[in-house]
Amino acid sequence: MRADRILAEVRGPRVLDVGCASTNVRPDSPRWIHRRLVERFERVWGIDRSVENVARMREADYRRTIVADAMEFALTERFDTIVAGEVIEHLENPGRFLDRARDHLAPGGRIVLTTPYPFALFNVLYAFLKYPKTCENEDHVVWLCPRTMEELARRRGLAVDRWEAVEDYKPESDSRPYRWFVRGLGAIRPVVPKRLRCNALLFVLRKVGEAEISEPRPTAARR
DSSP states (O other): OHHHHHHHHOOOSEEEEETOSOSSSOTTSTTOHHHHHHHHOSEEEEEESOHHHHHHHHHTTOOSEEEOOTTTOOOSOOEEEEEEETOGGGOSOHHHHHHHHHHTEEEEEEEEEEEEOTTSHHHHHHHHHHTTOOOSOTTOOOOOOHHHHHHHHHHTTEEEEEEEEEOOOOTTOSOHHHHHHHHHHHHHGGGSOHHHHOOEEEEEEEETTOOOOOSOOOOOOOO
8 A cells, every 4th residue: 555655664753744634535544644644753744735624634633734835835844754645746846846845854854755657557548548638637737757756856956765666546436447447457466567557656755965864763643
């Protein structure tokens, strides 16, 4: 699961979750990363552009949650990890987001982000069958692969420390064709190469010239 892989890369105790609201997952779902971050790390902040969703989160006692744009946020805190799960592909200026994230990193900090993998089997089939509509989500404005992410990061004073392809299928989806595809993929999974099976990419970025910080330091949860 994508959320599990993100959590495995997070270093604390200071964490910022960009796009923190649970818009298409249940608050109790293991897919909702923000709740799991709060449970694991001491100082977790969240930003989201939705006023309504942030208000709902604050009512649920997620007090370090504020309304802010991913391309314009300015906080006084600096973070050991900045998480952005499935955010960058929605932004009209991904480089501006990386600028803001870079400027909010503590020394040795990292950015952990995920984005859909354009060459995954599902995405290739969707593009072929639906052309010229080559993306299922109409809110997406950019595709990123390892090569383009490395170049984008380089132009923003960042380096891709590592990346990997991960599986992020949603069997609870309302789309019947999507559910059929997930079931079919499960049947042929052993013979499908990982680079085709996985439908998301995870990247760990750091400032150019900075060493990585140490192993994860989970602490008692504090909202």
